[in-house]
Amino acid sequence: MAASDPLGRDAVAAVDTTAQVAEILDLPTHLRDALWRVDSAGLRRAPASGGLVVAGMGGSGIGGRLAIAALGPRARRPMSVAAGYSLPPWTGAQTTVLCSSYSGATEETLACYDAAGVLG
Structure with a gap:
């Protein structure tokens, strides 16, 4: 009998009840969206000399x-x-x-x- 893969799709789906793997894989989309939002806000640069x-x-x-x-x-x-x-x-x-x-x-x-x- 072959052991099931503990990191296989079915095993991960069984414990990933809130679909966090999908969120991680979608990170590039989230980052592009965040950059678009910053650019779209038209904020002026602030020197932040104090951090x-x-x-x-x-x-x-x-x-x-x-x-x-x-x-x-x-x-x-x-x-x-x-x-x-x-x-x-x-x-x-x-x-x-x-x-x-x-x-x-x-x-x-x-x-x-x-x-x-x-x-x-």
Whole structure:
């Protein structure tokens, strides 16, 4: 009797009840969509001389974590993810703070938004 492949299509489908493999395989499409959205927004460049903080809980902060991982030591300014109620202590008026919340009402992210507003 041949053993079934533990990484075969049927075995993966049996445990991947939320279709995460399909999401992973669709990552290039998601990245193209994200780049299109950024380009379409027509945002002006900001110097971010004080670094970048991405404020977001869970999946809303993943973009910041991915950017930090991708840039690593090549980043010329500090980068951080704020996944709580406060910004990093080094955050100042020259720091760009990007707040990300899927619902738009995440308490921790809104607290960071308010804190960034106080900093200027």
